[in-house]
Amino acid sequence: MKLVTHNMLSSKCLKGVVKGFPLKIHAVEVKTHEVEFNKEQVIRLIPKLEWPALCEAAESLGELSGLPPDVGPDFEGDEDFLKKAHHILFEVDVVNGELECPETGHKFPVRNGIPNMLADQKDHSADS
């Protein structure tokens, strides 16, 4: 699970949850690997994201590395900022751990890089 994905996830799938965002990350295994930097992609993506949630997620993984708490008005020209954003969006991968619903404390497992956002875990066991 890359942090771009984490930024889109919410526990809204649980009954009674209002927003369910952002989900707290309890990482057990994190991997980083290089992904080709695409400046245009990062520029287009940043306005679609919940930036403070991304920072929070990066911080919990110890990957904040000087990312500003707000996106500045001239971010499109800030190559250094864009590269940092690219790194935490696409190069950091939570392989195993848990995601926690901010409203109910419900935990969603992340296994082998795939977050399981099913409300009813026992009913959807994958291996049959």
Place this chain on the structure above:
Amino acid sequence: MDAKKRARKQTRVLAAIRRDLGISGSDKPTEFVCICNAGLMNGLSEEEFLQLFLRFGSVENVIMPTNKSYAFAVMKSVESAVKAVQSINNCETMDRRTLYAAFVDSVPDLRDQCVFDPPPGLDIIEDFLVDEEEEELLAWVDQVSDSKNDLDDSTSFCIITVGSSLKHRRVLHFGYEFNYATNAVDPEKPLPDKAIPKICLKFVKKFPGIDEANLPDQLTVNVYEPGQGIPNHVDTHSPFSGPIFSLSLGSPVVMQFRHQNRPAVQDRSVVLNRKSLTIFRGESRYLWSHGIVPRKLDLVKSRSNVGGVTVLERGRRMSLTFRKVNPSGICNCDYPAQCDYQNSRVGNVEESLEINEDADALERVAEELERNHVLKVYNSIADHFHKTRSKAWPGIVKFLDSLPPHSLIVDVGCGNGKYVSIRPDLTMIGFDVTLGLLRNAQEKGEVFQSDCLAIGARSDSFDAAICIAVVHHFATESRRRLALKEILRILKPGAKGLVYVWAKEQELKNLKSYYLKTRKKNKPISESVPVVEEIFARCEVSSGTVKLPVHKNRSNFKHSDLLVPWTLKKMEDGGFDKPEELNESSKIHHRFYHVFSRGELFRLAETVEGLVIDDVYYEEGNWCLVFSKK
């Protein structure tokens, strides 16, 4: 008959016998004698036949083929056979008929030519009535049939016309009128002042398993003159509950039973004797048709000859048939393919369950059905599925190409992720409920596991969504609507969505879909294929079972809700999957589908608040919806 004419006739019959049975005439005398011009077909009974031959010596056997006007006798010695042939050809007559005989080289073994055993579920209680009771009922039938004969009066006998006028039989109904066009009654229309008469009720109360609660309330009286019959039919299932009881009076008759969906099963010829009670239950009631052939003679089991057949002359017969009308109209018999009630429900999950009133119960069943017949199946077939799914449909490519670069797209029910990396300048995140498929999709892009009816993603967040071949896996309309609502929820206002579902119409505008066309590659479905027996499967759910038709691959859809089998397919290189997978995946898995009829996707989308329909089109056997979020 002069000798020349006799010889000519004899040659002709012997040729026919050779053709029918492979038996030839013999120049030398044998112990096998053939009567060339008399048999069961023209009314020769086994008793008469045997009597004829006993005059010439000991008889080992008589063999009489049905539907033939010839028959065979096996004499104990060749001498008595010679005596018989000479004597018969020397102007032996029977019923003023001239007979002629010949030696043959063998006789046929016809022990299985007629099956007299009743079909499963049919019970016959012989001598259910004593003679006085039969007389009482016969007198009563005569009285009611004579007292009124105005054909327009519904209380009188009516004459049922079957084929030619010789085949009329008379019927009279009590309780409810039996409609011979539908083989049913209308439970809403009881016959006024015509309940089952007391004289009959006293017998009904003695029927096995009958009490006040299930007392029959419909009676049909049939009067058959010799030669009259009733066409083969199954009493329609849903109008009646419980067994059907029939009292036989007067002459015995043979009732013919025929298996309704397996023509190879031999017909049964069941003798209904006078004073007997016949009880139709189970297979004999629901799966076999019954009828009486209009003829004056019946073929019955020979009393003297094991496996032999003889003829029985019919006299006047009456039957009193008692049924219990079923006001609910629900039939849960074990023969859904023959059942009017279950057929009207089959192919519709909502209606196949008797829980329409209880939305929660229906929801639970739908969930179970999807878990067992969508989720579990895809998990089991994931790797094989992955290998067979790589072609991108043109409409989907076109939709994705229309989106601005670097749009953030969600692939709802991404499966093996074949679209996740289709355009490198889009950021696409896929999700699916099936982990097995996600493991394949993961190699191509970002994925998470989630349920389309409760998506674990935040609202108003994606620029576009595609949802290909997903919504047709939901078992109820409300769940299919919920799927659209959830997709709409996670889209930004103004964002676009694309939904593909399987179409019930696989041949539109005379263009066969890719799906139908590909069947040629597998197995040609010839036009002369006999009517395929429809197969139904029972899906076990906690509240009972749901019966669904199993789709025959590469054929048109007959139903909307059905199971589609997934079987191991040959790979494109001509080989199979890895051998170790063969056993596991060669199992047949049934996937649940709701196939959409023309207009259905449009109507469903119309009911989703905030959804704007941009386009509905048809592509390769799919109905496709393009929409925007308000």
